[in-house]
Amino acid sequence: MTLLRDLLLLIIFIFIPVxxxxxxVYMYTKEED
Amino acid sequence: MFxxxxxxxxxxxxxxxxxxxxxxxxxxxxxxxxxxxxxxGKNLGKWVTAISASASAESAWLILGLSGYGFIYGFGSYWxxxxxxxxxxxxxxxxxxxxxxxxxxxxxxTISDYIESKLNDKYHIFRTLSxxxxxxxxTAYVVAQFTGSGKQLEGxxxxxxxxxxxxxxxxxxxxxxxxxxxxxxYTDLIQGILMVFVLAIFPLIAIFVIGGPFEFFKxxxxxxxxxxWGPDKFSFFVLGFLIGEAIGIAFGYPGxxxxxxxxxxxxxxxxxxxxxxxxxxxxxxxxxxxCTLGIAGRVLVEMGKLPNPGDPEKILPLFVxxxxxxxxxxxxxxxxxxxxxxxxxxxxxxxxxxILNDVYLIFKGKRPxxxxxxxxxxxxxxxxxxxxxxxALIEVRFIYRFVLYAWSALGSAFSPVIxxxxxxxxxxxxxxxxxxxxxxxxxxxxxxxxxLTKYLYELFPAFLISLFLGFLVSRVSKKLQKx
Numbered sequence: 001m002t003l004l005r006d007l008l009l010l011i012i013f014i015f016i017p018v019x020x021x022x023x024x025v026y027m028y029t030k031e032e033d
Numbered sequence: 034m035f036x037x038x039x040x041x042x043x044x045x046x047x048x049x050x051x052x053x054x055x056x057x058x059x060x061x062x063x064x065x066x067x068x069x070x071x072x073x074g075k076n077l078g079k080w081v082t083a084i085s086a087s088a089s090a091e092s093a094w095l096i097l098g099l100s101g102y103g104f105i106y107g108f109g110s111y112w113x114x115x116x117x118x119x120x121x122x123x124x125x126x127x128x129x130x131x132x133x134x135x136x137x138x139x140x141x142x143t144i145s146d147y148i149e150s151k152l153n154d155k156y157h158i159f160r161t162l163s164x165x166x167x168x169x170x171x172t173a174y175v176v177a178q179f180t181g182s183g184k185q186l187e188g189x190x191x192x193x194x195x196x197x198x199x200x201x202x203x204x205x206x207x208x209x210x211x212x213x214x215x216x217x218x219y220t221d222l223i224q225g226i227l228m229v230f231v232l233a234i235f236p237l238i239a240i241f242v243i244g245g246p247f248e249f250f251k252x253x254x255x256x257x258x259x260x261x262w263g264p265d266k267f268s269f270f271v272l273g274f275l276i277g278e279a280i281g282i283a284f285g286y287p288g289x290x291x292x293x294x295x296x297x298x299x300x301x302x303x304x305x306x307x308x309x310x311x312x313x314x315x316x317x318x319x320x321x322x323x324c325t326l327g328i329a330g331r332v333l334v335e336m337g338k339l340p341n342p343g344d345p346e347k348i349l350p351l352f353v354x355x356x357x358x359x360x361x362x363x364x365x366x367x368x369x370x371x372x373x374x375x376x377x378x379x380x381x382x383x384x385x386x387x388i389l390n391d392v393y394l395i396f397k398g399k400r401p402x403x404x405x406x407x408x409x410x411x412x413x414x415x416x417x418x419x420x421x422x423x424x425a426l427i428e429v430r431f432i433y434r435f436v437l438y439a440w441s442a443l444g445s446a447f448s449p450v451i452x453x454x455x456x457x458x459x460x461x462x463x464x465x466x467x468x469x470x471x472x473x474x475x476x477x478x479x480x481x482x483x484x485l486t487k488y489l490y491e492l493f494p495a496f497l498i499s500l501f502l503g504f505l506v507s508r509v510s511k512k513l514q515k516x
Contacts, residue, residue, distance in 0.1 A: 003250060006108065006259035013261060014111045018317065021122040025313050028126055029306045 037359045038191060044363025045191075045370070048227075049204050052374070055220045059212025067406040070213035071386045072142055072298045077218055079304040083311035085218045086295035087121075087319070088225030088375035090286065092174075093181035095323055096232065096372050101345035103327020104334075107258025109275050110327060114320035116279025120286030121316040125309025128287050129296045131455045133305045136297045143383075144290050144447060145391040147297075151454055154462040160391050162469045166446050167290055167387045170473070171380040172421055174439040178377035179425035185369045188350040189362070198425045201370060205378045206418035210411045214298070214386075217378045224371030229315050231368035232322030235349070239329035242338065242356055252332045274488070281490035285444030288451045290387075291379035326352075377421075385413040438480060438491075445472030445495030449503045457504060464507030472499035 063069045077085075102110040132147075141147035145160040154160070182201025183194040192200070208216045240249045250259065257264040262272040286292070299305045330348035333339040342351045353365045389410050394400060401409075449468040453460040475495035480486045 003254035003259055006254065006261070007250070009261050010108055010111065010259070014115050017115060018118050021118055022310075022313055022317065025122060025125040025310050029310050031306075 037362075040359035041189070041191060041363040041366060044360055045366050048363075048367040048370075049200070051223065052204060052208050052220050055223065056208025056211040056216045059208075059216035059219060063215035064211075064213060064407055065403075067403050067410075068142070069215070070407045070410060071382075071390065072294070073213075073215040073218055075137075075298045076300050077295070077298050078300055079307040079311060081218050081222045082295050082299040082304065083308035084225035084229075084315060085221030085375070085379075086292050086308070087312045087315045088221045088228060088371070089217075089295070089379035090120075090289060090292045090376075091228070091319065091372060092178055092376040093185070093369055093373045095319060096228065096349060096369050097181065097185070097346040099320070099323040100327035100330065100349050103324040104331045104342075104345040104348050105327075106263045106271075106275065107253060107256070107328050107331070108261050109263040109271065110324040111321065112261070112275040112279040113282065114279075114324050116282040117320045118313060118316050119280070119283035121309075121313040123283065124286050124296075125306075125313055128293070128451065128455070129299070129305040129309050130302045132293065132296045132451065133299055133302050135455070141297060143387055143391055144293060144451070145387065148450060148454060148462075148465055152460070152462040152465055154465070157395055159462055159465050159469065160395060162466060163447075164387050164392045166443070166469060166473060168384050168417075170439045170442045171291070171384040172417060172424075174443075175377045175380050175417070175421040176424040177439065178373045178380075179421055181373045182370060183425065185350065185366065185373070188347050189354060189366060191366070195426055198422065201373055201377070202418060202422040202425065205374050205381065206415060209378050209381050209418075210414050213407070213410065214382055217382045218295070218298075220378065221375040224368075224375040225315065227364070227368045227371045228375075229319050229322075231365055232326065233318040235352075235365070236322050236325035236329055238357070239326055239333065239352060243329060243332055243336070249329060249332060252336065253328055256332065256335055258328055258331060274490075277493050278490040281441070281492035281496070284448055284492050284496040285440050286448070288444055288447030288449070289440070290443065290447055291376075291383040293447070293451060294379075294383055381414055381417055381421075385410050385417060388413050388417075438476070441476045441480075441490070441492035441495055442473040444492050445476055445499045447472075448496055449500035452500065453503050453507070457507065459507050459511060460503065461507045461510060463510035464503040464505075467506040468499045468503035471502050472496065475499065 063073055068074060099113060102113055135151065136147050139147055139150035141150060145163045148159050179198045179202045183197035186192040186197030187194045208220060240246055243249045243252060253259050262268055296305060299308055327348055330339065330352050334341055339351060339355055342348050349365065353362045446469045449472065450465050453464060472495050475498050476491045479491040479494055
């Protein structure tokens, strides 16, 4: 259970923000200058 | 052991020759004019810009120091990775294109050129202060990199500390003197690819040695390494320290002069935007790879498959010599040296350009011939390299803290200047000069006088105070001038 909780916290606090950041930079490259 | 060492050396020497070859190539193509030599004609593509900027931003700390953090804090080290990515994200969205647009308009070759033109600093005060800060802190930074080179070769049992320092320092000096900024950028591209290759692949090998991802998580969980607050009981102090350090590291990215210069030299805004995306992906693999490698190394130590390295920063060299064949060991050695060289060469190049372009040329008034400018820059590179070599040879420093010290001083001086110059219309030269003074002063006070770094990484307060005072002084000085 502790391991599951730790993995969940890792996804919520670390991986989701990272994916959102990369996605926003990707969308920015698609914008017209 | 002897043949093993020979194979490592062969791979390593091949890599060093590759760097020298790029230096010769760049010398033929990019040393005809001064602009070619110091900014590669401002015509670099997205891959070179992104990967060379990233490799320059990340020193040996990324491979040795951060994996050491993974070893100590487990998943808690991922906060630091998040901080690094935050820095790449901020630069990609808010700095690269905007700075490219402005610096092309003013035809700037350095940050001082840009700030002086944009803020109309006729008396060259910003330029002078900036040259002092860049020369002092970047030389300190280069010393730390050369020290890393010595430690690495010594750690793998391949050479003495002093021979390691000399190899790293002399190779860098040769190719930078030969090929200038283009040599720095293209060698950094190769070095950045090598770094991310090692940091993406080797954690996977380590996890495989443990017995697969499931085994890795299970073992790491049993050791408490999967907690985001470190392996011990939950503590707001440790969690706060890690998050503070992560945000602090992110604050450094927008203003690191030897990295920001890459945004001046990208071909156009479109390439700049794409470079931002490549850089953040590079950062993702490099940062998370390094942390994971440290965590996997700790699991292997606890399983008894690796001896305790004593110094957590030595976990990667230890893992390599224990588990991998000598060709891969040679690649790792090259990758760590690449991390060191890619930072040191960019800093040498930038501080030499600063000394000649920002100080000598401005105060001399009359512009000498192209040939003299290139020769002058080369002589400054040589002198700075020799000074850094001398300091590295006489004193061993603990890589991580020393690099972070230089990172905080440069970051807290220049990041607020770059951000305010782009986004605050009322920002003026008085505000910029304030940032340059306040950032390093708060860094030194926080770290060395009040010794508060154990509670909060010094770049955090230094950046915020510098930013706030830069903002405030610009407004107050404007009002005073009106009165």
